[in-house]
Amino acid sequence: MIVFYTDDFLGNTATLHASESKHCNVVLRKKPGDLIYVINGQGLLAEGRILSQDKKTTSIEIVSRENFPIGRYRGIAICPTKNMSRFEFFLEKATEIGINNIFPILCTRSERKILKPQRLEKILLSAAKQSINYHLPILHPLQTFTDFVKKMEDNDFDKFIGHYKEDNPELFDLIGNEKEKLVVIGPEGDFTESELSLASSSGFVTVNLSKSRLRTETAGIVASSFICV
Amino acid sequence: MIVFYTDDFLGNTATLHASESKHCNVVLRKKPGDLIYVINGQGLLAEGRILSQDKKTTSIEIVSRENFPIGRYRGIAICPTKNMSRFEFFLEKATEIGINNIFPILCTRSERKILKPQRLEKILLSAAKQSINYHLPILHPLQTFTDFVKKMEDNDFDKFIGHYKEDNPELFDLIGNEKEKLVVIGPEGDFTESELSLASSSGFVTVNLSKSRLRTETAGIVASSFICV
Numbered sequence: 001m002i003v004f005y006t007d008d009f010l011g012n013t014a015t016l017h018a019s020e021s022k023h024c025n026v027v028l029r030k031k032p033g034d035l036i037y038v039i040n041g042q043g044l045l046a047e048g049r050i051l052s053q054d055k056k057t058t059s060i061e062i063v064s065r066e067n068f069p070i071g072r073y074r075g076i077a078i079c080p081t082k083n084m085s086r087f088e089f090f091l092e093k094a095t096e097i098g099i100n101n102i103f104p105i106l107c108t109r110s111e112r113k114i115l116k117p118q119r120l121e122k123i124l125l126s127a128a129k130q131s132i133n134y135h136l137p138i139l140h141p142l143q144t145f146t147d148f149v150k151k152m153e154d155n156d157f158d159k160f161i162g163h164y165k166e167d168n169p170e171l172f173d174l175i176g177n178e179k180e181k182l183v184v185i186g187p188e189g190d191f192t193e194s195e196l197s198l199a200s201s202s203g204f205v206t207v208n209l210s211k212s213r214l215r216t217e218t219a220g221i222v223a224s225s226f227i228c229v
Numbered sequence: 230m231i232v233f234y235t236d237d238f239l240g241n242t243a244t245l246h247a248s249e250s251k252h253c254n255v256v257l258r259k260k261p262g263d264l265i266y267v268i269n270g271q272g273l274l275a276e277g278r279i280l281s282q283d284k285k286t287t288s289i290e291i292v293s294r295e296n297f298p299i300g301r302y303r304g305i306a307i308c309p310t311k312n313m314s315r316f317e318f319f320l321e322k323a324t325e326i327g328i329n330n331i332f333p334i335l336c337t338r339s340e341r342k343i344l345k346p347q348r349l350e351k352i353l354l355s356a357a358k359q360s361i362n363y364h365l366p367i368l369h370p371l372q373t374f375t376d377f378v379k380k381m382e383d384n385d386f387d388k389f390i391g392h393y394k395e396d397n398p399e400l401f402d403l404i405g406n407e408k409e410k411l412v413v414i415g416p417e418g419d420f421t422e423s424e425l426s427l428a429s430s431s432g433f434v435t436v437n438l439s440k441s442r443l444r445t446e447t448a449g450i451v452a453s454s455f456i457c458v
Contacts, residue, residue: 089318096447097439131441172458210457211327212360218325225451228439229401 041136073180075101079187090217095127109189270365302409304330308416324356338418
């Protein structure tokens with residue numbers, strides 16, 4: 001099943017713009033009268049008939065709609081990696097697996113201090129379409145670890161921070177319930193002791209994600225697969 | 230901790246070759262007398278002193294050795310993806326996470342029918358060094374799905390095949406024991422009905438890996454993270 005994305009819905013019509021319109025008309029050669037599926041990234045799946053096309057827009061008459069609930073909260077906070085393609089790979093995989101909130105964070109030892117969200121949003125959209133995920137993950141703005149942890153302090157989620165120590169509990173053993181979940185993944189150089197102690201005093205449980213030493217993006221993907229079960 | 234790899238051990242000496250030697254001498258500027266760590270990819274971690282260096286080789290006198298057991302069997306059989314970088318990403322992540330046997334397989338709907346193992350072995354080695362994994366995964370030769378399933382028929386492992394159906398059990402719910410484990414992941418176009426029924430009659434349990442539709446390489450990484458817990 002191929003789905004197109006737009007946030008431009010008005011009454012009984014929807015309009016595809018730019019690359020979505022091109023994909024529909026040029027790549028897949030859809031014609032007026034053809035039925036296609038459209039999502040809005042917020043739970044809506046609509047079926048519609050193409051009314052008219054030009055180079056940059058496609059008008060669609062909606063013939064049926066279905067709304068999908070978002071499901072429980074599954075969040076990953078993560079330090080963007082120095083190598084951007086590794087971070088992008090994490091975003092794609094987390095979206096496919098079903099993460100719905102992504103918090104890029106800035107730690108003391110972060111190597112990447114700036115993010116351009118526009119390209120990242122495209123990766124999320126493409127992964128959501130590929131895996132037929134009706135809800136686009138929310139990509140929150142980059143913020144400091146301290147700000148993030150303090151904001152989450154009064155939150156009743158199951159909150160975890162990944163940091164390997166031999167006698168830490170395993171994340172895998174702590175997720176067998178239906179509560180909302182949030183896992184924090186550190187930078188290539190790991191968290192500082194004071195970051196770990198701030199997280200701990202804010203209700204984050206320190207866990208091992210794996211028996212091996214994982215790269216940042218791998219840790220993010222492994223944590224995603226556990227909390228999306 | 231930085232480790233170097235060689236399979237060239239003789240009595241109390243070891244020799245680094247080619248890229249490992251260059252990494253040691255040129256990139257990290259190690260000198261005769263320096264202590265370094267060396268692995269052989271089969272469980273050995275040795276500490277040694279550099280005796281002599283030239284452009285392509287580094288001779289090391291071993292001063293101590295430790296052997297690490299391989300741990301239980303954790304295998305993934307998977308169809309190489311059309312886009313090679315996606316398959317390489319799977320290999321890197323599976324190695325980091327701790328998979329020790331990888332079986333590339335050829336299914337009816339496989340899009341990639343040829344593999345060049347040399348480059349793939351380099352990826353495994355690099356990932357094993359990065360995650361300080363003393364055992365290099367074994368990359369088996371490409372074989373047909375039918376041959377693979379028949380070879381595994383009499384094997385007493387917990388054997389699974391990933392194929393989404395609403396009432397299938399979840400892999401996550403079936404892995405809470407210490408048995409050897411093997412998961413088969415299909416091609417982009419999924420398994421055929423006759424492949425699924427052959428696997429089933431050979432003792433493979435059909436499971437869902439996730440609530441979402443996953444790409445081949447994502448399915449491989451998610452399955453790896455579950456069976457390496």
